[in-house]
Amino acid sequence: MARTTKARPHSSQTATTPSAAASLQASSMARPAGKLGIIIDRLAAKSGATADELVEATGWQRHSVLGALSRLKSRGFTFQLDAHADRKAYRLVGAAKPATLSRARG
16 A cells, blocks of 8 residues: 655744744844834833833733733843832833843853
């Protein structure tokens, strides 16, 4: 009996090459597009942005905004929570090095 093989799709099932993996790592520190970019823009303002302001800007629920802030932090974005009077605002400090690059080699 002859054995037949199925043709493989060329799109999403192909293995990533080392150069593709490197470009994915480099793009993770780039400014995100879409609603995450809107959040970064609001955090970069001098006065920062409250969670409620980010909810209004993105149309997301509060827990989704807080999750997005956590995701941005894991990507290397550094921000702090400033509390003045009745306003608690998140403010972007700067972009830190990714955790894989900042570890000491030994």
